[in-house]
Amino acid sequence: MxxxxxxxxxxxxxxxxxxxxxxxxxxxxxxxxxxxxxxLPWVKVDKQYRFQTPQGTKTLADLFKGRSQLLVYHFMYGPDYTAGCPSCSSIADGFNGIVVHLENHDVAFTAVSRAPLEKLEAFKERMGWSFDWASSGGSDFNADFAVYFTEEQQRDGSIGYNFRREPAVKSWAPSDSEGPAGKMAAMSGTNLATYVLDRPGLSAFVMEDGEIYHTYSCYSRGVDGIWGMYQWLDRAPKGRNENGVWWRHHDKYEHAA
Structure with missing residues (x-):
């Protein structure tokens, strides 16, 4: 009962x-x-960023694909990962269907990660995704938009993520790897210290009169609104009903026979 x-x-x-x-x-x-x-006030983007795409090297302006607005999802996939972050992957499972609508409403979309393009392309094929995904490896793009930090920043407490300064982490205890971030690091094929150098986020840009402006960014739970599964779970009888990290890459669930 x-x-x-x-x-x-x-x-x-x-x-x-x-x-x-x-x-x-x-x-x-x-x-x-x-x-x-x-x-929010717009901030002019003066730096020239370069991205690797299947169509060759592109600038930030190229990513607009002739549209006046650009939305970027900062996907956690560092060079040392062997798979994309499972949380980012779960969010990205909802991208395929929305891109055509955005593009027909003057909004371009792309995911951006630091991993080499060949890794992104292989994982994209594995996941069955069709949205644009560019590699920012070798550029300052991720660092400038506060989704990549160095080991030195981690140790000296100078990481500023989600508009807050994080405490210094001199070393990680073995038990840390058993926590949520440690489990997601394992699913990404890397260790915890390396995994958390990359972070998730969303950034928006606009182009007017040939100039690009940064208009908005959000991080951490700020991207909950585009995490499709949670919008459904919040309407399910038992809600999120969570106990730790339960989600997986969508091809790694054990389906019932």
């Missing part, structure tokens, strides 16, 4: 209508937040 509160259809409807008021307020607040994002 369920331990959850039960009731009649009429009781459910009363409670649902009460919840609807809260949901509508949440939606209105989301609209206000979107306007606040769009009202």
């Amino acid at each position: 369920t331990m959850h509160k039960t009731g009649t259809r009429e009781e459910w409807l009363d409670a649902r209508i009460e919840l609807l008021a809260a949901e509508k307020e949440h939606t209105r607040r989301g609209d206000v937040l979107a306007q606040q994002r769009q009202a």
